[in-house]
Amino acid sequence: MKPWLELPTHRDWLEVEGELLLAFGLRCGLPAGGAAYLDADGVPTPGEPVHTWITSRMVHVYVLGQLLGIPGCRPVAERAFGGLTGRLRDTTGGGWYAAVDDDGPVDDAKVCYAHAFVVLAASSAVRAGLDGAPELLAEATSVFLDRFWDEDAGLCVDTWDASFSVLDPYRGINANMHAVEAMLAAADVTGETIWLERAARIGSFVVRQAGENDWRIPEHYDDGWTPLPDYNDDRRDDPFKPYGATIGHALEWSRLLLNLEAAARDADLSSVLGAADWSGAAQALFAHAVADGWAVDGADGFVYTTDWDGTPVVRDRMHWVAAEGTAAAAALWARTGDPTYASWYERWWDYISSSLIDRERGSWHHQLDAANRPIATVWPGKPDIYHAYQATLFPRVPLAPTLATALARGLL
Known part of the structure; x- marks a missing residue:
């Protein structure tokens, strides 16, 4: 019997x-620019500010829909895009506010996580x-390199104040992970392979840290x-910086390492990869995430986080973890041909179909408890469709190039 992936x-x-999923999120595009935070029915949530990270993700997602020729996607992408060129953009201090409402900034911090998504959104918009879009990408990459990229460390800093005067001492892997995603997209669009070199420096650090901690990534x-x-x-249970090891990030890094490996090889840049075993690291991250996180407490689903010995800490199931699990399994199957990854892929889509996809109200439940019942303590509503939508695309495209470029080249 053939695996589903074939x-x-x-x-x-x-x-x-x-x-x-695209139909569910159609109401996110706001007339004033930006993407709304959606409730459980796909309706903009009253009183919720417009976030740069959500806006950028929705630009990216609806650009992908546009590239696939799905009617209605371009207007949504354009309205969301207007938030990045409009009210979310700080015309005085530079960069993008974390969040705004109709009266102006409600969170004026300049955050690497959000700026990485601006680079991703702009890269995808250029392809569409x-x-x-070219002007936004030029500005976004300039700000990113000037303010967030630390050339000496080969990593990204995390958070500045509004004026880019005070840098928080905290450094985080989550922002660096999405920086790698953005760098791969920027490399595809600009042809500047230095973005792959930067991404490889981040990836090498994460692999080293994970390898020294039994493949649990210090965040x-x-x-x-x-x-x-x-x-x-x-x-x-912090939504962005939780305590302990984050299962979903190990899975996400597993895929990203393979995307980076493929991108560097396609560009004939084997020197970028060095002597690191990228595929081996991806397999180790995946294996430990599955052992620590999948169905470890009597019910299907991935726990959110574990302690440093692998003991579950937050047992809630976040939708994005399962989405990244399927993407990682598909990537590893494509890279290795090992049927074990195809089996995990199928099992997790069965779980997503039975427990996460909301057939009554649309999209996916963003959070379940340990018994797989919908809850909303960390993620009220269904803010965006980024992880879920990408999960429907990754199994259908090569490991490189990145999604927008793959769709623009007809590689689906």
Whole structure:
């Protein structure tokens, strides 16, 4: 029996599920620019500010829909894009505010995580030919390099104040992970292979740190890049910087390392990869994430975080972790041909279909408890469709180039 990853019927199913997600999020594009935070029914949440990270993700997602020729996607992408060239952009201090409302900034911090997504959104928008996209990409990459890229460390700093005067001493892997994603996209669009070199420096650091910690990635560091293993011990379910090892990030890094490896090889830049075993690291991260995180407490689903010995800490199931699990399994199957990865892939899509996809109200439940019942303590509503939608695309494209470029070249 063929694995699902080889079946045209499965690819058709992924296509349908992706289109349902795009239909759910159509109301996110705001007339004043930016993307709304969506509630459980796909309606903009009253009183919720417009976030740069959500806006950038939705630009990226609806550009992908546009590149696939799905009617209705371009207007949504353009309205969201208008937030990045408009009210989210700081015309005085530079960069992008974390969040704004109708009266102006409500969070004026300049955050690497959000700026990485601006680079991703702008890169995708260039591929789709959105008006103003080349200018946005030029500005976004300039700000990113000037303010967030630390050339000496080969890593990104995390958070500045509004004026880019005060830099928080905290350093984090989450922002660096999405920086790698953005760098791969920027390399595809600009042809500047130095973005791959920067991404490889970040990846090498993460592989080294994970390898020294039994393949559990230390997420939090001080300004000298010394790990802070107890960081946020009092906020264990933080949505962006939780305490402990984050299962979903190990899975996401597993895929990203393979994307980086493929991109460097396609560009004939083997020197960028060095002597590191990128595929071996990806397999180790995946294996330990599965052992620590999948169905370890009697019910299917990935726990959110574990302690440094692999003991579950936050047992809630976040939708994005399962999405990244399928993407990592598909990537490893493509890279190795090992049927074990195809089996995990199928099992996790079964779980997503039975427990996460909301057939009544649309999209995916963003958070489940340990018994797989929908809850909303960390993620109220269904803010965006980025992880879920990408999960419907990754199994259908090569490991490189990145999604927008792959779709623009007809590689789906």
